Amino acid sequence: MAKGERGWAQLDAYEAEYAERLADEKKRGGESQFLDYLDGLASGRERFYSDEVNARDAETGRLFALRGKILGLREKLGQPIEGFLDAEKPYLRAAPGGSRADRKRSPIRFLTDPPPPGHRYPVTIDEIKATLAELPPEHAATVREIRLSNQKNTGTDGDWLDGEIRLHCLIRDDGRRILGRRERTDDVERFGGSLEWDGNKLVARWPLDAYKTFVLRRVLIHEVAHGVAELPGNAEAVRRAGSVEKFCEQYAENFYRPPGRAVRLAF
DSSP states (O other): OOHHHHHHHHHHHHHHHHHHHHHHHHHHOSOOHHHHHHHHHHTTOOOOOGGGGSOSSHHHHHHHHHHHHHHHHHHHTTOOOSSOOTTTGGGOSSOTTOOHHHHHHSOOEEEEOOOOTTEEOSSOHHHHHHHHTTSOHHHHTTOOEEEEOOOOOSSSSEEEETTEEEEOOOEETTSEEEOOTTSOSHHHHHTTOEEEEETTEEEEEOOHHHHHHHIIIIIHHHHHHHHHHTSTTOHHHHHHHSSHHHHHHHHHHHHOOOSSSOOOOOO
């Protein structure tokens, strides 16, 4: 068999396996990391959190690998794909090619990862929606997805990427939460928590209501502010603040300032 013929035969085998595995993935039920990934591509998303392209299990890993092999072989054989493979199209839940403006007008998608044993989320999706309703509609419209994330060792309470917010707000049933290296500690006491050491690890101990307030009215609003910073007309405000992060902190502080001693912001 000639080299070119071997390439086409290999491509046929990969595409057949890919189609079968996509069908199996659909049958698995529940949330699918891989189908969510395809959905993001269809919506025009170009960047992904690093852990989103690291497969959560062997089946998902094989799907990522097959897609890469198929696209690479098609490129090599002079048959590149623009858009999506035929096998993928029946599984797309979003219409390919939507503009960024169209995505911002779409309803926000809310997701909740299952919490591990001994942990809980301090907030509910309904409470998140109620807090967003307090914002100007054009500000809330910069968000397209919010996930209560069960990642415990991120070093941050929340993060933002291209319209998606992940709240890493798991708290132990005893109210303790290990602080990451990049997390600020001054807001812990401002919002009603306390700091203590567990060996060589700094721990925040939170009454549940206090941590709920902190997540909803500081962490969530800070992350929304990343989208607000990108809106037309806000470049000068970001410049005056000194950085996007400082703009977001100022935005959150203006939205809600906890009672007690005022804290002078460094911008």
